[in-house]
Amino acid sequence: MEKKDTIIELRGVSKVFEDNGFKAVDNFNLEVKRGEFVTFLGPSGCGKTTTLRMIAGFDKPTEGDILLNGESIVGLPPYRRPINTVFQRYALFPHMNVFDNIAFGLRQKKTAKDVIVRKVKHVLELVDLEGFEERGIGTLSGGQQQRIAIARALVNEPEILLLDEPLGALDLKMRKEMQLELKSMHDKLGITFIYVTHDQEEALTMSDKIVVMSEGRTQQIGTPEDIYNEPVNAFVADFIGESNIFNGMMTGHLKARFCGGEFSCVDDYEEGTHITAVVRPEDVEITKPGEGTITGVVDSVIFKGIHYEITVLSGRNEIVIQTVRNATVGDRVGLRVDPENIHIMLAEDHTNKFYADINPDFRLEYNGHRIETSLTKIIRGSKRREDGTVVDAAGEVLEPGRVRILVSIQPQDIEMTDDQDAGLVQGTISNLIYKGDHYSYIIHTELEQDFVVDDEDLWNMDDRVGLLMPVDKMTFTLKRK
Amino acid sequence: MAFSRKSLGIPYAVFLVVFVAAPLLFLFYYAFTDGQGQFTMQNLLHFFTDPNTLGTLYYSFSIAIVTTVVCLLLAYPVAYILATSRLRQRSVILMLFVMPMWINFSLRITALKEILNVLEGNLAMYPFLNAVIGMTYDFLPFMILPLYTTISRLDGALREAAMDLGANDVQTFLRVTLPLSVPGIISGVSMVFLPAMTNYVVLDMLYNSTYIMGSLIGSYFAAYNWHGGSMISLILLAMICLFTLLSGSVEEEGSARGALL
Numbered sequence: 087m088e089k090k091d092t093i094i095e096l097r098g099v100s101k102v103f104e105d106n107g108f109k110a111v112d113n114f115n116l117e118v119k120r121g122e123f124v125t126f127l128g129p130s131g132c133g134k135t136t137t138l139r140m141i142a143g144f145d146k147p148t149e150g151d152i153l154l155n156g157e158s159i160v161g162l163p164p165y166r167r168p169i170n171t172v173f174q175r176y177a178l179f180p181h182m183n184v185f186d187n188i189a190f191g192l193r194q195k196k197t198a199k200d201v202i203v204r205k206v207k208h209v210l211e212l213v214d215l216e217g218f219e220e221r222g223i224g225t226l227s228g229g230q231q232q233r234i235a236i237a238r239a240l241v242n243e244p245e246i247l248l249l250d251e252p253l254g255a256l257d258l259k260m261r262k263e264m265q266l267e268l269k270s271m272h273d274k275l276g277i278t279f280i281y282v283t284h285d286q287e288e289a290l291t292m293s294d295k296i297v298v299m300s301e302g303r304t305q306q307i308g309t310p311e312d313i314y315n316e317p318v319n320a321f322v323a324d325f326i327g328e329s330n331i332f333n334g335m336m337t338g339h340l341k342a343r344f345c346g347g348e349f350s351c352v353d354d355y356e357e358g359t360h361i362t363a364v365v366r367p368e369d370v371e372i373t374k375p376g377e378g379t380i381t382g383v384v385d386s387v388i389f390k391g392i393h394y395e396i397t398v399l400s401g402r403n404e405i406v407i408q409t410v411r412n413a414t415v416g417d418r419v420g421l422r423v424d425p426e427n428i429h430i431m432l433a434e435d436h437t438n439k440f441y442a443d444i445n446p447d448f449r450l451e452y453n454g455h456r457i458e459t460s461l462t463k464i465i466r467g468s469k470r471r472e473d474g475t476v477v478d479a480a481g482e483v484l485e486p487g488r489v490r491i492l493v494s495i496q497p498q499d500i501e502m503t504d505d506q507d508a509g510l511v512q513g514t515i516s517n518l519i520y521k522g523d524h525y526s527y528i529i530h531t532e533l534e535q536d537f538v539v540d541d542e543d544l545w546n547m548d549d550r551v552g553l554l555m556p557v558d559k560m561t562f563t564l565k566r567k
Numbered sequence: 568m569a570f571s572r573k574s575l576g577i578p579y580a581v582f583l584v585v586f587v588a589a590p591l592l593f594l595f596y597y598a599f600t601d602g603q604g605q606f607t608m609q610n611l612l613h614f615f616t617d618p619n620t621l622g623t624l625y626y627s628f629s630i631a632i633v634t635t636v637v638c639l640l641l642a643y644p645v646a647y648i649l650a651t652s653r654l655r656q657r658s659v660i661l662m663l664f665v666m667p668m669w670i671n672f673s674l675r676i677t678a679l680k681e682i683l684n685v686l687e688g689n690l691a692m693y694p695f696l697n698a699v700i701g702m703t704y705d706f707l708p709f710m711i712l713p714l715y716t717t718i719s720r721l722d723g724a725l726r727e728a729a730m731d732l733g734a735n736d737v738q739t740f741l742r743v744t745l746p747l748s749v750p751g752i753i754s755g756v757s758m759v760f761l762p763a764m765t766n767y768v769v770l771d772m773l774y775n776s777t778y779i780m781g782s783l784i785g786s787y788f789a790a791y792n793w794h795g796g797s798m799i800s801l802i803l804l805a806m807i808c809l810f811t812l813l814s815g816s817v818e819e820e821g822s823a824r825g826a827l828l
Contacts, residue, residue, distance in 0.1 A: 105653065144727055164730040171731045177724035181746045190742075194733035242732065 099150035112302040128299035170239035185219035323364040346534035347380035353430035358519025360433040367408040369427035378420025401534015464562040499559035509552020597797035610798035627779040631763035646714035709758040717751025
């Protein structure tokens with residue numbers, strides 16, 4: 087394989103917008119090899135477009151440097167960079183026909199007339215729109231405009247082609263076609279492509295290298311396979327494809343406990359390490375009850391064309407499964423996952439999270455116990471009306487059953503007690519590990535929810551305990567179903 | 568009788584007949600008749616043979632064109648800067664430019680007259696200049712607003728696309744922004760040029776001794792020469808029609824986007 091050199095490098099690039107102080111990009115580092123197809127992938131507002139605009143020259147980095155072929159281009163205006171952009175909504179000049187649009191860049195470079203005519207013709211063939219020279223922009227369909235926008239950029243033979251969500255405005259079928267065409271254009275031309283999208287499937291299909299971004303930071307850089315199979319954190323796992331993500335703990339050599347069961351896995355961490363486990367929906371197998379690692383009840387079945395999407399409730403955990411075999415709502419089933427299909431990563435934090443429900447009196451409830459706080463205190467802008475219902479800031483009723491409250495509490499803030507009924511929830515100590523100055527316990531509750539509790543005292547395995555959780559140590563987030 | 572939605576249009580039809588169609592017919596009638604009610608082309612011939620009326624037409628045109636050009640030159644940079652700036656107060660600044668429109672017209676012109684009096688001493692010395700100053704002052708907002716609307720509606724990505732393709736700021740302006748603001752220029756020009764052709768109150772109030780088309784018509788009617796006055800009105804109407812049609816076709820050719828207030 088030939089050795090490829092670096093065409094563009096971003097070093098510690100940050101961007102803070104002056105007008106609102108928003109940090110759109112935070113310490114972005116990336117090297118792109120000549121001829122690579124690199125995709126910036128992330129939800130809207132993650133900084134991917136801003137990064138692209140800094141490469142194009144429309145925005146200036148507040149910090150850091152951008153090197154093109156080893157030389158800084160930060161000071162160069164867009165019109166002096168050998169880089170062309172395909173804009174999100176094409177940005178074709180409406181007062182010019184197709185030929186003039188495509189010829190714009192060449193005329194700017196004072197290219198000879200006959201050369202322009204030849205090059206425009208050639209690039210129109212490339213995008214499969216021969217003979218469109220005289221057409222007005224307004225007479226073109228979305229897909230055709232898209233191709234003209236690509237042609238207008240490619241005709242300048244840029245060193246790098248930037249594409250800012252170029253397929254976002256097209257319908258699904260068109261988008262699939264264009265994905266393949268762009269990919270083959272890239273292979274044919276050998277130009278470096280930097281592509282921005284929020285569509286993970288698009289990124290996985292087209293890219294040599296994906297940069298997953300969130301809140302201005304790079305989360306993971308790698309090949310599509312790497313990113314799909316070995317996500318480095320819960321964000322990437324969640325964003326790339328559908329995932330079941332569980333908090334858990336290593337319980338032994340190649341054994342992890344999560345989702346109310348002990349699973350064998352192939353990633354090894356020290357016993358007692360808090361982990362996040364990721365299981366892809368297509369990797370969960372439905373078995374007879376009792377034959378799987380955990381059991382649960384089928385909650386919903388949705389037909390998706392080539393597969394069924396089945397949701398199984400196991401205790402408080404919800405597991406999404408994609409399978410070609412149908413199931414019936416209400417069935418008890420067993421679930422198992424092949425060890426190689428469980429991806430274990432270090433948990434970023436050990437915060438306990440659980441859902442509390444709103445009861446018909448609009449009080450917060452968990453496990454049949456009241457949580458002694460009021461909804462109006464924890465949901466900003468909410469009000470209790472005279473009829474006893476609670477409405478949010480927009481005046482919408484927080485209907486029990488449609489709204490849940492995600493409660494977070496740190497392991498050191500939970501206290502264990504022998505007086506089981508005094509606790510908000512009861513469970514059995516299923517694991518303990520000594521962490522130097524304290525023990526870290528996993529309490530397995532009857533609701534199939536595991537709690538992590540830090541305690542200085544030694545308790546015994548299999549002790550039944552109640553868990554005391556002070557309300558002032560809880561944080562609450564409103565979640566709608 | 569069944570209610571028909573068409574009957575809702577009756578008041579408008581009546582309005583059009585009484586205030587548009589009928590006056591036009593009267594205008595036609597007077598323009599092509601003499602004092603005895605006989606058909607005549609004399610009024611038309613008179614307009615094109617009388618050096619006085621032709622001179623006034625020429626003078627009116629000059630004032631209207633100069634006013635329009637001055638308005639355009641003043642308004643374009645203002646509209647461009649306001650429309651493309653990221654200033655949060657830009658709507659306030661725009662309002663400041665438009666605000667004179669909220670003040671009574673004659674009050675404004677009287678104030679202007681006092682200022683010009685101080686500067687020039689004798690207003691009668693600079694009739695052309697005063698006409699242009701007065702009309703520019705009066706009509707400038709009508710030029711700024713359509714330009715501002717058109718330019719601020721231009722997709723910023725188009726400017727960026729031009730720069731991306733190698734055009735510097737000046738080239739981007741000349742090849743993209745200016746051509747795309749043509750619809751705004753046309754509506755601005757029509758909104759200034761047409762009233763500038765006909766408005767004579769401004770000149771009257773500035774003690775202007777010269778005649779433009781508006782004042783010429785006024786003087787005919789003041790002298791009870793309804794036939795001559797009607798003919799001049801009709802000719803002016805025809806010219807304005809022609810101008811509107813011409814600018815309309817240019818606009819359609821340029822782009823399909825309309826740009827009015």
